[in-house]
Amino acid sequence: MRKSLVALSVLAAAAAVPAQAEYLYGFGNVSVNYLDWSNGTENRSGKEDFSYLELEGGAGFSWGELYGFADLENLENGTDDVRTSIKGSIAVKTGLKELRGYGQLYNTNSNSFTAQNTVLGMSYSFSGDNWAFNPWVGFHHTITTKTFGPEATGSFSGMNGGMLGWSAMYNFKAFGESFMVSNWHETEFARDDAYLATSGESDDLTANGALALWWNVTESVTTGVQYRYAYNKLGQQGHDNAMIYSVKYNF
Template identity: 45%
Template sequence: MTPRIRSALATTLATTLGTPLVVLGIPLAQADTLTPVWSFANASLNYLDWSSGTERRTADNAAKSDFFYLELEGGVGFEWGEFYGFADLENPGNSRFDADSDGRDNRRTAAKLTSHFYLGDSPFSLYAHVYDFRDPGFNAREQDQVLGLGFRHTFANGLWVKPFLGAARVQSSGHTGMNGYMAGWVAGYDFQAFDQAFSVTNWHEQTFDRADAYLEQNFVGDKAGPVGTNGAVSLWWHPHERLTTGVQYRYANNKLGTPDAYQNAMIYTLKFNFL
């Protein structure tokens, strides 16, 4: 039985009997606490197309190749906090090491979980996130962990933004330890055009003051600079409550294993919304 169903049942019984009961082992107040205010979930098919300039600039340092990936994505919000996460399987039909591409098309995984724990009735929150990437073909892994403060605000026109700033730690095959700081945001705006529903979203991460050992060990060909940029800007079309399609402009610099080189790609996405 889901928390939503248990909460609804507890509320109904308490209202009927006129007493604050403990129902199914969960106090009514706790049941309300566990009831989501909002939630969403989807599965998607994605194709990432690196620019020709990116493929040229990274040919000798963490070479990039276009790829398909499958993704599960979801989020949930409560009165006291919210969570968002995704899990990706890149090149799902390939082996761990793809010999024909010299490893560029290996089967890889990536996952991320972010959270805001609200600080009372203020717009501030305790922010935490974990990002995990693994490329078994090269025996490479990196997990980035961030803990800090977040902020949430929705403007009168509907634009919402959630910036954060936190201390960063990395656990990887090349270096493990504290790794400077990360600042960033997620933002979005919903709008109507041509009698259709659209939205624009942006996620952005700026890492700085990263450890020298990390910059030397976790990049290919040379030591990377201390500041890294990572993000995407997306345009989404929602033709049906169960379907979303969109295009994303993906950008990075001093990230993704390549030092001192700008990397950009287009991502084409089709989502099935099941929640």
């Protein structure tokens, strides 16, 4: 029920945006991706490589920006092991230069665990002709449950410190082709001890993100490789890292 209430609150906030807003830009794509964990990560954690399908989109308006994606993961290992992940964010202009009110919701579900992270805070938009950098910071609320079979082995619901992060991109030309470098990053801090006791993670400071190089083969097709990294996240202590190989169809 609480998950539903949080999701409805985010939708209500989006609905409150003025209907007369001017549309400025937008993008959307569907992609096929393969995540290949490093040997060290597999040895430390037992994680397995997997493929996933992703639907992604975003738009800019006179009042601010929207972004979101939905993933269907681990398809090759049967329906019992399929995971779903969704993420949505909204940045609303305050009228104070490029300062924005910011909200972010991430939710992932599988047979063995569920997790929801909600952030409410502020962001700022820096941008130029070929680049953008959008840092943000906010209060962090977490709902997580780890299940193995019919019984829960650990759960947490409540405020969980803060989170800060950014999204960044740079477009450039090379060898007569169009490329983009992008990076998203999140760091959690001052996490609750009760959360750490059930999460399998340690320390109240984390890192989570990806650094990517994209090649725009045509207007409709983009391919890329991402370096995925995490520290004291994803249900374990220490470092995780992987490479992700992607092909997108842009519409």
